[in-house]
Amino acid sequence: MPSSHTSSTPRPTVRDAFLRLMRELGLDTVFGNPGSTELPMFRDFPEDFRYILGLQESVVVGMADGYAQATRRAAMVNLHSAAGVGHAMGNIFTAFRNQTPLIVTAGQQSRAILPFDPFLAATQATELPKPYVKWACEPARAEDVPLALLRAWHMAMQPPCGPVFLSIPADDWDRPCDWVDPRQVSHAIAPEPHAIARVAQALAQSRAPAIVVGAGVDRDGAVERVVQLAERHHAAVYAAPMSARCGFPEQHRLFQGFLPAMRERIVEALSGHDLLLVLGAPAFSYHVEGQGPHIPPQAQLWQVVDDPQIAAWTPTGDAVVASIDLAVDSLLQGPAAQVDRAAPPERQPVPPAEAGSPMSVAFALQTLDAVRGADDVVVEEAPGSRGVMQRYLPMHGAETFYTMASGGLGHGMPAAVGVALARQRLGKPGRVIALIGDGSSLYAIQALYSASQLGLPLTFVILNNGRYAALQDFAPVFGYAPGDKPAGTDLPGLDFIALAKGHGLPGVRIESAADLRSALSQALSQAHPSANLVEIVVA
Incomplete structure (x- = not known):
C-alpha cells in the first residue's frame, strides 16, 4: 500500500x-x-x-x-x-x-x-x-x-x-520512519461447505445427539445460535472439560452438566448418545491418565474448532476447522431431524445446601446465586470449589463467566479488573464478581490496587478455607492415603480485610451464615459503585 x-x-x-x-x-x-x-x-x-x-x-x-x-x-x-x-x-x-x-x-x-x-x-x-x-x-x-x-x-x-x-x-522511538496505514483483513474462517454439510446430515440422522460446548462458542459470540441448534434437534448439551467460558445457559432444560477431565468418565457420561458434536473445544481435555476408548463405541464424533492444531491431534472422529459462529449458522441451514427423538430428560435440581458452622461452600454459593443481579458476571479462580460452583452458581449464558483455561493461578483477580474495565467502557450493565480461592488470590493480590484506583463496579469474593483445597482433595488420585495432606497445603492466619485495606478497598469478613446474605447484597448493590471485597470463611 x-x-x-x-x-x-x-x-x-x-x-x-x-x-x-x-x-x-x-x-x-x-x-x-x-x-x-x-x-x-x-x-x-x-x-x-x-x-x-x-x-x-x-x-x-x-x-x-x-x-x-x-x-x-x-x-x-x-x-x-x-x-x-x-x-x-x-x-x-x-x-x-x-x-x-x-x-x-x-x-x-x-x-x-x-x-x-x-x-x-x-x-x-x-x-x-x-x-x-x-x-x-x-x-x-x-x-x-x-x-x-x-x-x-x-x-x-x-x-x-x-x-x-x-x-x-x-x-x-525517535528514529524517522514512514507512516503505516492499517489494512483490513478478514479474521473469520468459513467452514468448507462439503464438510459442514456432512456434519449437518449426520446430526439430522442421529438417534440421540449430544452437543459438547467449549469456550470457543462464547468467544465467537455463538451461544444463542447453539441454543437454537440444540432446541431444533432436541440435543443434550454438555460443557466440555475445563471450559473457560459459558457456552450454553446452565439452567436450560437441555443442559446435562459438565464433562470431567477423565477419559473413562467422559465415555460413561456420553454412553447413551450415537452422535457427539463438539463445538469450540478440544475433544477432549484430560487431567489424569486414562485407558480405553475416547468416546462410546457406538458414537460418531464431529468436532468444529478454529485451531487446526487441535483438529490434528484429536485422537478420533472427524473435524471441521472453522469459526464457531459461521459453522453453526451453516448447521442451522441444514436439514431438520429425520428421526423421531424425544428431548433428553431434564437434570434434577440440586438439594438446598445447609449452612453449617463454619458454613459450607455450597451454602455460600447458593446465597451468592440468590442475591446476584441478572446482568452480573462471574470471573472465577477457585479450582477447589469449581465442582460446587457448577451445581450451586449456574451461569446464564453468553458473556457471564470467565476463568483460566491453563490451570495456572494468578489470572482470575486481574482478569476480573480487565473484564470490569471493558464492560464499564462498553456501557454494559451489572457488576463483576471475582470468585477467588484464598490460595489463588495471593498469586496476584496486587490486582486489588488497580481495582481500587479505577473505581470499578467489582466485588472480590474470597472463599477462605485456610488451605489449597484443590491439592488436598486431588491428592488421593496420586496415591495419598485418605486424610493425608500434601506438604505445604495449609494456609493459616491470612487476613484479607487487612490486605484489601492496604490496597485501598473496603472489605468485610463473614464467619456466620446468618450474616452472609445481607453482606453480599450490600457489596453487590448499585449503591456501592466502586470495588470492594467480601471474605467468606468456609469449611
Whole structure:
C-alpha cells in the first residue's frame, strides 16, 4: 500500500507512526508496569490514551486478558525487558490457552550498546516468551517497528487468537520512519461447505445427539445460535472439560452438566448418545491418565474448532476447522431431524445446601446465586470449589463467566479488573464478581490496587478455607492415603480485610451464615459503585 505522506512532508518518528497506528487500530488503552527501557515510548503520551497501571507484570497481562476477552479485540500490554517478561510468563501462558488476542510489547536496551551485553538487556528477547506466543519479533530496523505492530495486530486476531510479542529497543522511538496505514483483513474462517454439510446430515440422522460446548462458542459470540441448534434437534448439551467460558445457559432444560477431565468418565457420561458434536473445544481435555476408548463405541464424533492444531491431534472422529459462529449458522441451514427423538430428560435440581458452622461452600454459593443481579458476571479462580460452583452458581449464558483455561493461578483477580474495565467502557450493565480461592488470590493480590484506583463496579469474593483445597482433595488420585495432606497445603492466619485495606478497598469478613446474605447484597448493590471485597470463611 502506498505511504500516506509525500516527499515534501517531514517523516514522522517511530513514536509518531506507532501511536497513530495504535489509535487507528483502537489500541488506546495500554496495560503496563513501566521500566527504564520503556520510558521513551511514553514521552508525550497522548491525552486520549489510557495507561492502566498494574503493580506486577503478571497482573498487567491478566488485566489485559480480561479486557481483550470482554471487548473481543486485541489489547496492548507493555512490559519491562527480560525480568518483566519473565514475571508475566504465567499469565502469558494462560492467555495462550485462553486464545486471548494480546499484543505484548517489551522494552529492550538501546541498539547502540547491545553488542556489549548491557545491563537490563534481554538476550535473545524473542525466545523468552516462546512457545506461548503466536509470533515474536524484534524488528531488524527501527523504522520497521510500526509495520511490526500492524502484523502483530493481525496475528493476534487471526484464529486461533492468542498473544504475540514485540521487543523494541529504547533508542528506536525517535528514529524517522514512514507512516503505516492499517489494512483490513478478514479474521473469520468459513467452514468448507462439503464438510459442514456432512456434519449437518449426520446430526439430522442421529438417534440421540449430544452437543459438547467449549469456550470457543462464547468467544465467537455463538451461544444463542447453539441454543437454537440444540432446541431444533432436541440435543443434550454438555460443557466440555475445563471450559473457560459459558457456552450454553446452565439452567436450560437441555443442559446435562459438565464433562470431567477423565477419559473413562467422559465415555460413561456420553454412553447413551450415537452422535457427539463438539463445538469450540478440544475433544477432549484430560487431567489424569486414562485407558480405553475416547468416546462410546457406538458414537460418531464431529468436532468444529478454529485451531487446526487441535483438529490434528484429536485422537478420533472427524473435524471441521472453522469459526464457531459461521459453522453453526451453516448447521442451522441444514436439514431438520429425520428421526423421531424425544428431548433428553431434564437434570434434577440440586438439594438446598445447609449452612453449617463454619458454613459450607455450597451454602455460600447458593446465597451468592440468590442475591446476584441478572446482568452480573462471574470471573472465577477457585479450582477447589469449581465442582460446587457448577451445581450451586449456574451461569446464564453468553458473556457471564470467565476463568483460566491453563490451570495456572494468578489470572482470575486481574482478569476480573480487565473484564470490569471493558464492560464499564462498553456501557454494559451489572457488576463483576471475582470468585477467588484464598490460595489463588495471593498469586496476584496486587490486582486489588488497580481495582481500587479505577473505581470499578467489582466485588472480590474470597472463599477462605485456610488451605489449597484443590491439592488436598486431588491428592488421593496420586496415591495419598485418605486424610493425608500434601506438604505445604495449609494456609493459616491470612487476613484479607487487612490486605484489601492496604490496597485501598473496603472489605468485610463473614464467619456466620446468618450474616452472609445481607453482606453480599450490600457489596453487590448499585449503591456501592466502586470495588470492594467480601471474605467468606468456609469449611
